[in-house]
């Protein structure tokens with residue numbers, strides 16, 4: 001328990017994704033989880049109060065997750081007042097068509113996302129995925145034919161042990177019935193971490209970082225899933241790769257949207 005699964009250096013991204021699958025969803029985990037639900041009351045991961053609906057999150061902390069409204073219908077950027085698209089999207093249309101990002105990236109949700117992404121906290125990931133599905137059910141966006149998680153390069157995957165976007169995508173795929181293609185979108189080249197970079201540097205850092213698995217035939221409409229959308233640079237590069245592969249419409253789905261301006 002607790003140890004991260006190590007992935008052989010020779011493993012392909014596909015093998016890595018399957019290993020992640022085993023790590024996060026082994027039958028033993030499921031059994032222990034069910035037993036845990038039966039024996040222990042749920043506890044809020046943020047404040048320790050009683051959870052609601054067998055979820056490790058209390059009603060008060062859930063209410064503190066800010067809705068991302070109003071926001072740009074294209075890139076999800078939080079806007080001070082209602083407008084269909086933000087100035088930047090109006091000036092230069094991104095390669096993706098629409099963004100579904102129901103919550104704002106702010107405390108306390110931001111803390112939970114950090115624990116999930118960088119702290120190996122899979123319980124935080126389950127809560128986040130559960131809230132994402134709740135938001136989706138409350139106001140479903142346009143329905144794509146398939147879901148594609150934003151991939152990690154295999155080096156990063158080995159370091160972290162799991163891809164947070166894939167974990168989120170699994171819950172959304174299960175809850176919505178939309179098929180998930182876990183390893184169709186790939187990240188063949190390692191890139192330095194995006195955190196700490198400005199918007200322009202993020203775009204440069206990611207240029208041509210993503211590719212579609214050779215020989216894949218994709219449907220007309222897909223959604224790319226990530227945990228957080230910050231400047232939109234990752235979304236843009238994924239969308240460009242998918243459009244190059246013949247996809248007509250790419251949407252972006254993320255649980256939280258940062259208010260960082262794209263300069």
Ligand SMILES: [Zn+2]
Pocket residue numbers: 044045046047048049057058059060061062
């Ligand atoms: Zn709480």
Ligand SMILES: [Zn+2]
Pocket residue numbers: 072073074075076077085086087088089090
């Ligand atoms: Zn916009």
